[in-house]
Amino acid sequence: MSQSPSSLRETLSGPTGVGVVVLFVLLVAYSFFVAGSVLFPVWVGFVAFSLWLFYRFVVAHERIAAANERRATAGERRARAAESRAGVGHPDAGEPGERPDDTAADPGDADDDSADDPGRGAR
Numbered sequence: 001m002s003q004s005p006s007s008l009r010e011t012l013s014g015p016t017g018v019g020v021v022v023l024f025v026l027l028v029a030y031s032f033f034v035a036g037s038v039l040f041p042v043w044v045g046f047v048a049f050s051l052w053l054f055y056r057f058v059v060a061h062e063r064i065a066a067a068n069e070r071r072a073t074a075g076e077r078r079a080r081a082a083e084s085r086a087g088v089g090h091p092d093a094g095e096p097g098e099r100p101d102d103t104a105a106d107p108g109d110a111d112d113d114s115a116d117d118p119g120r121g122a123r
Contacts, residue, residue: 024048 028041 020048 024041024045027044031037031040
């Protein structure tokens, strides 16, 4: 089973998250003291957060697709099991919807009740 995507808190608590936070703090310090731009770190933070949300979006859709594939596979297995219990697909069963040979009626048989039906039979 696939793992759920990590939350922002879980992401930032690992070693990679600590590195990202340290880099962001250094970027903020650089933008305030060297470049003189106050909104640059906000923009970088917005872009980073948007990319992280996009990553979560893709992971969630992959999980949905995997779950649908599992459901389809399980449905196919159930259908095959039902067919095997019903004898459909068995080499001796013949075509689906076909009656066994001992009860098969040939449309050209003489004993086919056409004499009882006035609309059918010889004219």
